[in-house]
Amino acid sequence: xxxxxxxxxxxxxxxxxEIKSISKAKWLHFDxxxxxxxxxxxxxxxxxKLIKQISDQYFDCHLMIEEPEKIYEKYILAGANLLTFHYxxxxxxxxxxxxxxxxxxxxxxxxxxxxxxxxxxxxxxxxDLILIMSVEPGKGGQKFLLNSLDKIKYLSEKRKEHNxxxxxxxxxxxxxxxxxxxxxxxxxxxxxxxxxxxxxxxxDLIMELENV
Ligand code: DX5
Ligand code: ZN
Numbered sequence: 001x002x003x004x005x006x007x008x009x010x011x012x013x014x015x016x017x018e019i020k021s022i023s024k025a026k027w028l029h030f031d032x033x034x035x036x037x038x039x040x041x042x043x044x045x046x047x048x049k050l051i052k053q054i055s056d057q058y059f060d061c062h063l064m065i066e067e068p069e070k071i072y073e074k075y076i077l078a079g080a081n082l083l084t085f086h087y088x089x090x091x092x093x094x095x096x097x098x099x100x101x102x103x104x105x106x107x108x109x110x111x112x113x114x115x116x117x118x119x120x121x122x123x124x125x126x127x128d129l130i131l132i133m134s135v136e137p138g139k140g141g142q143k144f145l146l147n148s149l150d151k152i153k154y155l156s157e158k159r160k161e162h163n164x165x166x167x168x169x170x171x172x173x174x175x176x177x178x179x180x181x182x183x184x185x186x187x188x189x190x191x192x193x194x195x196x197x198x199x200x201x202x203x204d205l206i207m208e209l210e211n212v
Contacts, residue, residue, distance in 0.1 A: 001183055003209045004029040004060045004169070005202075006193035008042065009140040019055050022196065024203040028057040029171070029191045030080070034065035037089050038138035045071075045078040052079040060189075062110065062171065064137045065089060069096045076105050084108030084131050084169075088115060097126060108169070112137060117151040121158075127166045129189070130155055134182075135172030140193040144173030149185045156186025179212045 004027035010018040022028070030048055035041035048059065061080040065071070068085035069092055075083055083100050087093055087109050100107040108129030109120060113136060120130060132155075134148035148170060155168050170182045171191035179190055192209060199205045 001179070001187060001210055001212070002027055002189045003196075003206045004189055004191050005196050005206065006031055006062075006140065006171070006191050007197070009194045009197045015051075016054050018197075019051060021202045022206060023055075025206050026058055027060045027189070028055060029193075030059055030061045032061065032063045032065055032075075033138065036066045037086065038064045040138050045074040048075060048078040048080065058082070060084070060169075060191075062131065062191075063089075069099070072096065072100060073103070076100070076103050080105060082106040082108055082129060084110050084129060086110050086112070086137070087119060088112055093123065097123060101126070108167075110137075110171070111151075113145050113147060117154050124155075124158060124164050124166065125162070127164075129167045129169055131169045131171055131191075133172055134170050134174070134178070137172075142173055144175075144178040148172075149181060152182055152185035152187050159186075174209075176209070176212060179209050183212055 005022045005025050006029040008031045033040045033042040059081045061083050063085045097107050106128040110131035112133050132148050132151045134144050135142035167188040169189035170187050174190045174192045175195045196202050
């Protein structure tokens with residue numbers, strides 16, 4: 001699997017060294033919260049631009065914001081490699097998916113723990129990635145929700161059946177134990193926040209998580 005560290009729980013007073021401490025990761029998970037779609041607020045595309053200057057990792061951008069269609073272009077201009085928005089946050093998921101693809105950027109859609117996976121059925125052929133939330137979006141350090149495993153299996157079977165190309169990513173509550181579970185279910189990319197940032201040997205941990 002690919003491990004995409006979420007630096008939401010890093011020490012922002014020493015951002016540069018925190019990003020360096022996860023330099024073995026090929027991907028970087030960038031969590032954007034607007035205080036509306038989720039209660040908390042984080043950073044936006046200005047921060048993305050800054051971090052792009054100190055990292056050449058693949059920017060896996062997770063937009064937890066209302067009406068992402070109003071602002072998605074700023075994230076593409078700031079250097080997002082993959083832009084994932086929430087199905088629940090927009091009335092026009094198909095149009096937005098097409099608009100992001102038209103800008104030669106990979107596109108993902110995420111669903112919250114209580115959203116039925118079948119809402120994505122008609123979108124699956126055109127998606128580059130589906131992000132299954134295994135915690136309620138909004139903050140790090142929560143407990144993994146087991147119902148996400150059935151969603152991963154569902155996506156993995158659909159992909160096999162129809163020869164689809166999307167990656168399956170899981171976000172929230174990942175540690176060694178849950179990483180094994182999601183891998184068995186068919187996951188390709190794990191987002192890992194607090195488990196990595198609570199460790200002193202982060203790069204080693206990233207390698208171990210990729211090979212559970
Ligand atoms: C939660 C975020 C996650 C979060 C993961 O809303 O999308 O990316 O930072 O953190 P952990 O791994 O601590 O659950
Ligand atoms: Zn995330």
